Amino acid sequence: MPAPQGPPAVQDLTFSLWDYGVFALMLLISTGIGLFHGLAKGGQKTSEDFFTGGRRMSALPVGLSLSASFMSAIQVLGVPAEAFRYGAKFLWMCLAQLINSALTAQLFLPVFYRLGLTSTYEYLERRFSRSVRLCGTVQYVVATMLYTGIVIYAPSLILNQVTGLDIWASLLSTGVICTFYTTIGGMKAVIWTDVFQVFVMLSGFVAITIRGVLLVGGPAEVLSIAANGSRLxxxxxxxxxxxxxxVWTFVMGGTLLWLSMYGVNQAQVQRYVACRSEREAKMALLVNQAGLFCIVASAVACGLIMFALYGHCDPLLAGAIAAPDQDPRGNVIGFWVVPGVFGVSLVVLPPHLVSPQYMPYLVLDIFKSSPGVPGLFLACAYSGTLSTASTSINAMAAVTVEDLVRPQLPALSPKRLTLISKGLSLTYGTSCITVAALSSLLGGGVLQGVLGGLAVGLALSLWVAIGATLYPPSAATMGVLPSSSTLCPPRNVTNATSGTALPTPPPEPLRPSILGEFYSVSYLYYGALGTLGTMGTGALLSLLPAGPAQESHRPQGVLWWDIIRATTSDIPKGDNSPGDEDKARVTQVLLEKPDGEGTAPCDPPRGGTVTESDV
Known part of the structure; x- marks a missing residue:
């Protein structure tokens, strides 16, 4: 292995015209896919076509779309940096994803698929009341809009800090193009562009891995250096x-975090209910799992290569790159708003410990003599942004139409409802671009139980997330592994750090010891805290006496075991899709409220049971 070289100055690293050309080609192809699905066969004739692709999608594209939806540029840039700083144990996240896929396939998917829902929050009305449904819808739209705005803004800021890439040009180009093809093509456009963007992301990671391994001296050398640096x-x-x-933060906290994204999150549920059968939907989850493993494993491999190249000359310690907290605009990147299982989870990434500038710096350094290849990484990062943003825009439009518009205007024609759906996609896309722009200006009874639990879960997540931002845990507490700048040649950089070890955080503010320990909890447990707060408070408040109106509203038959029993007892099992369609039709009959007053929405009609002949 050649002697380590000092990190080049940031101003020496920049994208070429070839790189911008590759990036523009990715945007052009994504736009073309959206136009094709928006205009092919006369476009979308109903809102169901627009939001679920007519429920005729196959497993492969849906599965790849599922894996792309939450792999935003924040993950593309951040996971390699996490592996560089914390080691290859990040691969345990794949186990959390596997457990999540199994739980989703067995517990959540059958319920939503057999109910034939487009909005997940419609279930809350069937199970509890319309007020609970509206609470869920509103919190989802607000949280998703904030999250999507940051997803659009973050890569633009990071790449601007490292390469000088114009923030507004990248922000507007990706935001406008994403909004355009999502509005024109609907769900089919979103899914098929996701498929294309997954391959772009993997291509970028593969190119970086091959080049990095060759520079280090082979896979064995990468693993040897990683092992000597305690990264394995x-x-x-x-x-x-x-x-x-x-292992436990991934298995327990990570599973709940991913379950909030795949089990009940509107964006993901909307995809697997778009499959033409329940069996196809479960196959899509398997494809999704394979895609997630490839992406996470590739990102971790890039992190280990990064350590092999820079472990003894850390660009952050040497002053070649900066931590986000050294730029006031970077504070927002460490603050994610993620829809949780029963509320909102806020994920805090302490900005003084991990810099997302590592990855673009690595790419521009190792490919400085290969014009066009850094453009592949640029396309890789923004493919993550496009897939996440398009998913969110379509999902927000779907819940608005299904939960707010359709119940108030039931007589709307399919054509007019489709136009409203497209108009909402355009509106939400514009709103997310606005949030991204504003981010650049930022500085540093059963029913009462459900509503109260939602409020407490949200408040608990907010409390711990904001507390961790104001009082960030120390590097030693979080288990940050050491790196060094001892082998860096002298450079005239004022903020360089000589010697070893860990990025030095600012002095910790004084705080009570109990709160200090509480705020230091791993971010992977935030979802669990919010979920436990929601369910615990809901269970306690549900013990209070309920009024007559609430008593009469408590339905039977909308729980998981009721739906499974109702849709399997009267229809013979089969492996083909018509069997799944029959189940969905039987479930729809079960959900139609009969004329008898006081009968629950899922109860069979009085005087008999529902059989296949009734459908």
Missing amino acids: NFADFSLDPRSRYT
């Missing part, structure tokens, strides 16, 4: 919840 740290079974990454 898979056997970390610490029970300390303050440690950022352990």
Whole structure:
């Protein structure tokens, strides 16, 4: 392996015209896919075509779309940096994703698929009341709009800090193009552009991996350096919840975090209910799992290569790149708003510990003599942004139409409802671009139980997330692994750090010891905290006496076991899709409220049971 070289200055690294050409080609192809699906066969004739592709999608494209939807540019840029700083144990996230896929396939998918829902929040009205449904819809739209705005803004800022890429040009180009093809093509356009963008993301990671391995001296050398630097740290079974990454934070906290995204999140549910059968939907989850594993494993491999190249000359310690907290605009990147299982989870990434500038710096450094290849990475990063943003825009439009517009205007024609759906997509896309622009200006009874639990879960997530932002945990507490700048040649950089070790955070503010420990909990447990707060408070408040109106509203038959029993008892099992369609039709009959007053929405009609002949 050649002697380590000092990191080049940031101003020496920039994109070429060839790189911008590759990036523009990715945007052009994405636009073309959206136009094709928006105009082919006369476009979308109903809102169901627009939001679910007519429920005729196959497993492969839906599965790849599922894996792309939450792999935003924040993950593309951030996961390699996390692996560089914390080691390869990030691969345990794949186990959390596997557990999540199994739970989603067995517990959540059958319910939503057999109910034939477009909006997940319609279930809340069937199970509880319309007020609970509206609460869920409003919090989802607000949280998703904030999250999507940051997803659009973050890569523009990071690449601007490293390469000088114009923030407004990248922000507007990606935001406008994403809004355009999502509005024109609907769900089919979103899914098929996601498929294309998954391959772009993987291509970018593969190119970086091959070039990096060759520079280091081969895969064995990469693993040897990683092992000597304590980066192959898979056997970390610490029970300390303050440690950022352990086997248990991934298995328990990570599973709940991903379950909030795949089990009940509108964007993901909307995809697997678009499959032409329940069996296809479950196959899509398997394809999704394979896609997620490839993306996460590739990102972790890039992080290990990064350590092999820079472990003894850390660009952050040497002053070649900056931590986000050294730029006031970067503070927003460490603050994610993610829809949780029963509310909103806020994920905080302490900006003084991990810099998302590592990845673009690595790419421009190792490919400085290969024009066009850094453009592939640029396309890779923004493919993550496009897939996440288009997914969110379509999902927000869907819940608005299904939960707010359709119940108030039931007589709207399919054509007019489709136009409203497209108009909402355009509106939400514009709103997300606005949030992204504003981010650049930022500085540093059963029913009462459900509503109260939602409020407490949200408040708890807000409390711990904001507390961790104001009082960030120390590097030692979080388990940050050391790197060094001892082998860097002298450079005239005022903010360079000589010697070893860890990025030095600012002095910790004084705080009570109990709160200090609470705020130091790993971010992977935030979803669990919010969920436990929601369910615990809801369970306690549901013990209070309920009024007559609430008593009469408590339905029977909308729980998981009711729906499974109702849709399997009267229809013979089969492997083909017509069997799944028959189940969906039987479920729809079960959900239609009969004329008898006081009968629950899922109860069979009085005087008999529902059979296949009734359908």
